[in-house]
Amino acid sequence: MHAEPVRIAAIVPCHNEEITVANVVGDLKAAVPAITVYVYDNCSSDRTAQHAAAAGAIVRRENTPGKGNVVRRAFADIDADIYVMIDGDDTYEAAHLPEMIETLITGPYDHVLGVRQDNQETTSYRPGHEAGNKMFNQLTGWLFGSQVSDMLSGYRVFSRRFVKSFPAISRRFEIETELTVHTMSLRLPTTEVAVDFRDRPDGSESKLSTVKDGLRILGLISALVRHERPRLFYGTLTVLLAAVSLVFGLPVVWEFWQTGLVPRFPTAILATALMGLAFLLGSVGLTLDGLRRARRETSRLVYLSLPAVSGFAVGQRRTPGLPGDGDDRLAEQVRTRLAS
Numbered sequence: 276m277h278a279e280p281v282r283i284a285a286i287v288p289c290h291n292e293e294i295t296v297a298n299v300v301g302d303l304k305a306a307v308p309a310i311t312v313y314v315y316d317n318c319s320s321d322r323t324a325q326h327a328a329a330a331g332a333i334v335r336r337e338n339t340p341g342k343g344n345v346v347r348r349a350f351a352d353i354d355a356d357i358y359v360m361i362d363g364d365d366t367y368e369a370a371h372l373p374e375m376i377e378t379l380i381t382g383p384y385d386h387v388l389g390v391r392q393d394n395q396e397t398t399s400y401r402p403g404h405e406a407g408n409k410m411f412n413q414l415t416g417w418l419f420g421s422q423v424s425d426m427l428s429g430y431r432v433f434s435r436r437f438v439k440s441f442p443a444i445s446r447r448f449e450i451e452t453e454l455t456v457h458t459m460s461l462r463l464p465t466t467e468v469a470v471d472f473r474d475r476p477d478g479s480e481s482k483l484s485t486v487k488d489g490l491r492i493l494g495l496i497s498a499l500v501r502h503e504r505p506r507l508f509y510g511t512l513t514v515l516l517a518a519v520s521l522v523f524g525l526p527v528v529w530e531f532w533q534t535g536l537v538p539r540f541p542t543a544i545l546a547t548a549l550m551g552l553a554f555l556l557g558s559v560g561l562t563l564d565g566l567r568r569a570r571r572e573t574s575r576l577v578y579l580s581l582p583a584v585s586g587f588a589v590g591q592r593r594t595p596g597l598p599g600d601g602d603d604r605l606a607e608q609v610r611t612r613l614a615s
Contacts (some may be wrong), residue, residue, distance in 0.1 A: 343445035389430030436581035509560025
């Protein structure tokens with residue numbers, strides 16, 4: 276059987292990155308000559324688009340501000356077998372890309388996360404970013420039951436079935452959080468690869484606000500917990516409201532037991548209302564959990580309807596009677612494709 280060529284697409288969201296975008300495009304093409312680089316100009320006021328086109332990228336425009344909007348558009352429009360997402364600020368080392376792609380293929384995995392490792396004597400993280408990243412890693416791992424080392428990394432490699440089954444509802448820098456939680460929720464095969472991370476060159480400014488975007492990410496995590504783990508979210512509210520109801524209500528019950536009177540009617544009404552609300556929220560949580568299970572099963576079926584990364588769409592078919600041989604030839608095909 277003849278092998279079909281592996282189509283590899285790089286998505287580079289950019290907003291005013293004229294200083295760095297040509298380097299990013301050039302580094303990607305040097306690392307993987309067969310790659311097709313798509314630079315999405317997101318409301319830039321400088322010459323980002325011109326510099327990207329001159330470097331050999333396909334330039335497209337997304338006029339709705341926000342990285343999440345760019346990723347949503349790119350995932351919908353681009354047809355490929357393997358997708359690469361990397362920022363246009365030239366902070367990630369593109370030389371790691373062949374290793375990440377081969378890891379995805381030979382795994383096989385649907386998601387390979389580039390975990391940032393400083394390659395400088397002084398840290399490349401802005402003040403507060405590293406601490407915030409660690410906090411979000413621990414919080415998300417605890418809430419969704421799966422550990423991640425660098426959930427805010429913008430350097431990732433995806434399979435086609437990951438991309439085409441990803442809903443992409445985030446608008447801005449929360450997109451990395453949504454990608455991570457999507458992987459955890461559907462329990463998709465994923466792994467991590469350490470990548471070098473450096474500071475922006477002189478004259479290039481970060482668009483990420485530590486406090487503002489940190490609050491957005493925290494809000495998205497809260498919304499995703501409510502959406503993906505309703506029993507935990509509404510169960511916690513149920514317990515809290517029931518506890519407050521008991522704090523207010525038990526003294527009233529004790530006083531009635533002792534005297535047969537209820538002199539504090541407002542407190543009694545408040546305690547009753549809080550307990551009723553607790554039961555209502557508990558019922559909502561159980562109902563939404565059943566709907567979440569049905570929705571997740573549907574999402575899983577959509578995911579399974581797409582070909583795996585080691586399927587014929589991205590590599591060579593297995594030869595009947597030779598178990599494992601197709602995987603070996605597939606890996607060799609990928610190595611050849613990356614080097615060609």
